[in-house]
Amino acid sequence: MSLWETIKSAWQSIFANKMRSSLTMLGIVIGVCAVVLLVSIGQGFQTSMTTTFNNMGASALYVSGSRSKTVTIVRPLTMDDAEALTNKKLAPSISVVSPSMQSNVTVQYGTNSATVQASGVTPVVTQIKNYQIDKGRFLTDLDGENKLSVIVLGYQTTQDLFGTESPIGKYVRVAGGKFQVIGTLQKLGGMGGDSYILMPLATMQARITGGTDLQQIAVKASSSDLVDLAIAEITAILRARHYIATGAADDFQITDMRETLTSMQSTLQTFSLFMGAVGAISLVVGGIGIMNIMLVSVTERTREIGIRKAIGARRRDILLQFLIEAAALSLTGGLVGLLLAVGGAALMGHITLGSLSVKPEISGTIVLIALSVSVATGLLSGTYPAFNAARLDPIESLRHE
Amino acid sequence: MIELQNVSKIYDLGEIKVTGLDDISFSCEEGEMISIMGPSGSGKSTMMNILGCLDRPTSGTYLLDGDNVSKLSDDQLARVRNKKLGFVFQSYNLLPKIDALANVELPLIYSGQDHRHERASKALEAVGIAQRANHLPAEMSGGEKQRVAIARALINDPRVILADEPTGNLDTATSHSIMDLLTDLNKKGITVVIVTHEEDIATYTQRTIYVRDGKITEEKRR
Numbered sequence: 006m007s008l009w010e011t012i013k014s015a016w017q018s019i020f021a022n023k024m025r026s027s028l029t030m031l032g033i034v035i036g037v038c039a040v041v042l043l044v045s046i047g048q049g050f051q052t053s054m055t056t057t058f059n060n061m062g063a064s065a066l067y068v069s070g071s072r073s074k075t076v077t078i079v080r081p082l083t084m085d086d087a088e089a090l091t092n093k094k095l096a097p098s099i100s101v102v103s104p105s106m107q108s109n110v111t112v113q114y115g116t117n118s119a120t121v122q123a124s125g126v127t128p129v130v131t132q133i134k135n136y137q138i139d140k141g142r143f144l145t146d147l148d149g150e151n152k153l154s155v156i157v158l159g160y161q162t163t164q165d166l167f168g169t170e171s172p173i174g175k176y177v178r179v180a181g182g183k184f185q186v187i188g189t190l191q192k193l194g195g196m197g198g199d200s201y202i203l204m205p206l207a208t209m210q211a212r213i214t215g216g217t218d219l220q221q222i223a224v225k226a227s228s229s230d231l232v233d234l235a236i237a238e239i240t241a242i243l244r245a246r247h248y249i250a251t252g253a254a255d256d257f258q259i260t261d262m263r264e265t266l267t268s269m270q271s272t273l274q275t276f277s278l279f280m281g282a283v284g285a286i287s288l289v290v291g292g293i294g295i296m297n298i299m300l301v302s303v304t305e306r307t308r309e310i311g312i313r314k315a316i317g318a319r320r321r322d323i324l325l326q327f328l329i330e331a332a333a334l335s336l337t338g339g340l341v342g343l344l345l346a347v348g349g350a351a352l353m354g355h356i357t358l359g360s361l362s363v364k365p366e367i368s369g370t371i372v373l374i375a376l377s378v379s380v381a382t383g384l385l386s387g388t389y390p391a392f393n394a395a396r397l398d399p400i401e402s403l404r405h406e
Numbered sequence: 407m408i409e410l411q412n413v414s415k416i417y418d419l420g421e422i423k424v425t426g427l428d429d430i431s432f433s434c435e436e437g438e439m440i441s442i443m444g445p446s447g448s449g450k451s452t453m454m455n456i457l458g459c460l461d462r463p464t465s466g467t468y469l470l471d472g473d474n475v476s477k478l479s480d481d482q483l484a485r486v487r488n489k490k491l492g493f494v495f496q497s498y499n500l501l502p503k504i505d506a507l508a509n510v511e512l513p514l515i516y517s518g519q520d521h522r523h524e525r526a527s528k529a530l531e532a533v534g535i536a537q538r539a540n541h542l543p544a545e546m547s548g549g550e551k552q553r554v555a556i557a558r559a560l561i562n563d564p565r566v567i568l569a570d571e572p573t574g575n576l577d578t579a580t581s582h583s584i585m586d587l588l589t590d591l592n593k594k595g596i597t598v599v600i601v602t603h604e605e606d607i608a609t610y611t612q613r614t615i616y617v618r619d620g621k622i623t624e625e626k627r628r
Contacts, residue, residue: 007515007518010515017503017504018503021503308499309501311499312499312500312501313512313516314460314484314487315458315460315487315493315499316487316488316493316512316513316516316558317484317485317487317488317489317513317516317517317562318484318516319480319481319484319485319516320480320481320484321481322516399460400455400460400461403460403495403499
């Protein structure tokens with residue numbers, strides 16, 4: 006019997022028992038759907054995370070006030086601290102120092118308003134973060150020196166406030182004060198979102214937060230192998246400036262983005278593995294379901310097997326018939342599961358939770374794996390029943406009612 | 407065509423051994439039409455199974471068409487059944503979920519042959535049931551089902567047709583028409599062996615062998 010004939014007759018048999026076949030497939034459908042969807046979400050998450058980190062400046066060190074509860078006195082970071090880090094003699098391994106101050110503000114234009122994060126920054130911020138001018142211009146040193154009330158809008162904020170209108174040169178209200186829009190930025194994507202505004206650091210301190218304190222200093226090492234040295238230099242300089250006694254804890258903290266990225270990636274990998282295991286369990290359960298039904302089917306069709314043997318079917322013809330039937334059942338389940346996963350992924354791509362939007366990515370590899378795993382499950386669980394069928398004695402089988 | 411030489415079949419049921427056939431020898435010429443009769447438990451079914459290559463003798467030799475088939479493997483026997491033998495059963499043994507045409511095609515599938523539709527249609531025509539080709543077995547009468555079964559038995563141009571109580575489930579008129587059909591096939595040169603317990607069915611055949619307790623007790627020529 007040719008393989009094609011066997012496949013055809015397997016289909017006939019599956020279709021002859023629609024209800025039973027669909028219920029049997031359900032385990033595989035759920036298993037494949039779960040595996041594909043979860044892996045795709047993991048993949049989408051990974052991509053989104055990588056984008057985010059690249060935008061944030063994955064090679065940067067972030068210095069901020071210590072949040073440790075054991076440190077009782079925390080001197081805020083100041084412009085002078087930032088200035089000190091630029092000293093080439095004390096900090097030869099540091100190439101970029103980008104101080105910043107953040108505050109949540111309400112921005113209004115006409116009847117439109119949005120609550121966004123305002124960052125006071127200096128022009129060097131572009132060497133840390135991936136800000137790309139869309140229209141107009143970016144902030145300059147001169148803007149800061151003159152404490153000009155100018156702002157640059159993030160992509161989403163531009164959309165929210167102005168829609169299709171051109172924002173350049175327009176005046177908006179930020180925390181009650183009047184600011185002129187001098188530029189808009191391109192979409193960043195990732196998890197950070199695009200709802201933010203930028204203004205000169207000096208303007209921010211003068212008009213919104215007051216004082217000369219900083220929230221954060223982003224620092225970039227001259228090269229990637231000087232990061233550890235840069236951390237040591239920052240620590241030495243800030244400890245001296247903050248009068249921290251030998252042995253006492255730092256009153257600031259330095260976050261290495263690469264470490265954060267690595268730890269997040271490993272968390273994500275564990276998550277993916279766990280989800281994969283959940284899916285795998287349901288595939289195993291599905292496989293057992295198929296084996297069960299195939300065993301029932303062999304018993305029910307004992308007479309059919311006897312007839313087929315009487316008219317010339319060999320052992321391997323019968324074996325193949327039941328194996329292919331199990332595989333076809335399982336593969337069909339796999340295809341249905343895959344379709345559901347594709348549909349689910351498309352649906353999820355449209356859902357945004359706050360600034361978090363993850364687009365699941367279904368790769369060719371996972372599709373291939375899912376389908377071959379479902380065929381393998383079918384073959385595996387079909388083997389025992391198929392051997393039982395092939396072994397049947399034709400005389401006994403023909404007598405079977 | 408068929409020759410049994412000192413064939414015995416002993417069923418080993420662990421503690422006891424049951425003798426199915428006890429040193430039977432008989433032969434059947436090519437083109438002959440014979441019947442085998444005997445009460446239930448006489449060994450006629452065992453004989454039919456061995457003649458049909460569904461079973462092997464415990465001892466002795468079975469020559470089918472000149473070949474010794476008594477020591478063949480399961481798969482080799484399957485091949486012989488497919489190529490040289492055609493089966494007709496009391497309960498028709500058609501596959502219930504496929505139509506008459508597909509049932510008749512089945513042996514061709516297992517022998518891997520082409521033009522199956524055409525050949526199956528011709529076989530159905532030859533047994534006078536072409537108009538029922540696309541009906542399921544459940545939609546047919548007993549006589550029609552038996553004709554489909556005969557078409558299936560004929561499809562691979564067998565040398566021998568083995569019929570096990572072919573009229574057992576049929577009324578008298580239909581029984582006779584089925585026997586007429588088998589007689590026609592025999593006239594075309596196919597050897598026919600019929601197992602029956604009805605004397606008037608046996609009268610269709612040229613020779614009747616009576617079996618009892620695993621032995622041939624009597625042979626009657628007509």
